[in-house]
Amino acid sequence: EIVLTQSPGTLSLSPGERVTLSCRASQSVSTSYLAWYQQKPGQAPRLLIYGASSRATGIPDRFSGSGSGTDFTLTISRLEPEDFAVYYCQHYGSSLFTFGPGTKVDIK
């Protein structure tokens, strides 16, 4: 079973900064099945990126995803106030879905 590790656990940043979040898989995974979600307190998660680099419908272009093999990255080019949230990566493989533990982006 694939394990996803996200780092760092928490990031304290200011609006306007560039953010790079990491998701590492315990073994090589298909980019087709790597996704990123955003979750704000009291809300359901929202799909941001699928297929490692494709933005979901309605997602602003300041969000981008990249990576392959075991290392994947979610980048927010310029943090907006509404971007302070928890971000999860997720993988599908062998009929199982796995989520990473999440990275919290909070206001410095």
Place this chain on the structure above:
Amino acid sequence: QVQLVESGGDLVKPGGSLRLSCAASGFTFGDYYMSWIRQAPGRGLEWVSYISSSGTTINYADSVKGRFTISRDNAKNSLYLQMNSLRAEDTAVYYCARRAAAAGRAFDYWGQGTLVTISS
């Protein structure tokens, strides 16, 4: 617009049972795989189970296998999760989510969740 509305969450004693429901609207429910995903208080997301569009293919996380049963009624646009032998560690918000048709097995729509609390 796509809507998923969960219901059935409650306070249940350990060893008890509960049935969650998810009412879908705004899309052709019978065309999509569906999943249950849960989130314990203050914790991350944990996938629980999925069911294929026709209901013939099902899988579960090891943590619930043998205790939980997923099902669907496409005529009623509804997804269900029967939970038996409940444990304290099953306490969580349970979300139903639609697996995207063309977005690499990602979950493109989620309900707002229903809270299940297991406590004596």
